Amino acid sequence: MVEELSFLNKEEVSFYKMLEEKVLISNRRNSYEETDFLDPFWQKMLISIANKYDGVSVSFFGAFNNAERCVGVIYNDYLPVPIEDEYMSVLAFDSKFDDVKHKDVLGKLMSMGIERETVGDIIFYKDACFFSVKKSVESFLLSQFQDIRRHSVSLYSVDGEGLKVVESEKTTEVIIAASLRADLLVAKIYNIKRNIATSMISKGLMKLDYRVFTRGDRQVELPALISLRGYGRVYVDEVVGRTGSDNLKIKLRREVYS
Structure with a gap:
């Protein structure tokens, strides 16, 4: 157990133990136990925990095709x-x-007192916005979600099965950077000053592969998914070459929905 959790920080260890407790309860009581929405990192961790017990399974639901x-x-x-x-x-x-x-x-939902953990993916598709939520908050949102950014809206339920066709597209681009050092890479990806990137990373505003990353001086191993609060996220795929001055040519993908 100690070795398995050694790479997790204190907050992550607590979350891991909470998931483990749910698995133990399910196994002991022969019951269904649900989690809040989990990102891919914690989905893998939950599978790892469940695999320790014979006869325990996990199903994941996200509504959308390739839901995160x-x-x-x-x-x-x-x-x-x-x-x-x-x-x-x-x-x-x-x-x-x-x-x-x-x-x-997301900001509207948070302002209404909805916890982030009860909200899944948010998708814009064909002149509509779709988002998945825990069943426990559905009725409240249907009655109270009436406007967004000064626009009046009418919220309605959708048959999730009909949304399996929603798929993301990704725009591809190449950036030039001197190295894969995190603060330098973030500055180049989001077109911000390096000192701003360094500060945001140190404040825990960057995530690397779904986990908070605070070391701007560390090298980023590719492929990687980088997100910066307020700036969105980018898939950093690979180094595709070098410039004449020996800088790196790095391929990125930004996810968009049409």
Whole structure:
């Protein structure tokens, strides 16, 4: 156990133990135990925990095709496979507003007292915004979510099965950087000053592969997913060559929804 948790920080160890407790309860009581929405890192950790116990399975539900954030449901193999609609809902509103972005939707939900852990992926697709939430907050949101950025909206439930066709597109570009040092790379990716990148990283505002990363002087191993609070996220794939002055040519992908 000690070796398994040695790479986690104190907060992550607490979260790991909470997931482990859910697995133990499910195994002991032969019950269904659900988590909040988990990112891919914690989905893998939950699978690792469940694999320690014979006959324990985990199903993940995220509504969208290739969903990133998913609710995990832990159960014994002999029980019926859980049904997605019992644990989460997909809500939507028509959105033809150019000024409404992902961060606006998330900010609106947070301002209403909705915890981030109860919200899954937020997708803009064909003049509408879709987002998945835990079943426990569906009724409240349907009655109270009435506007966003001064625009009046009407929230409605959507059949999640119909959203399996939603897939992300990625724009590809190449940037030039002297090295893969984190603060330098972040500055180049987001076109900000290096001292600003260094400060944001040290404050815990950067995530590397879904985990908080605070060492701006460390090299980033590729491929990697980098996100910076307020600036979005980027898939950093590989070094594709060097310039005449020996700087690195680095391929990036930015995720967009049409």
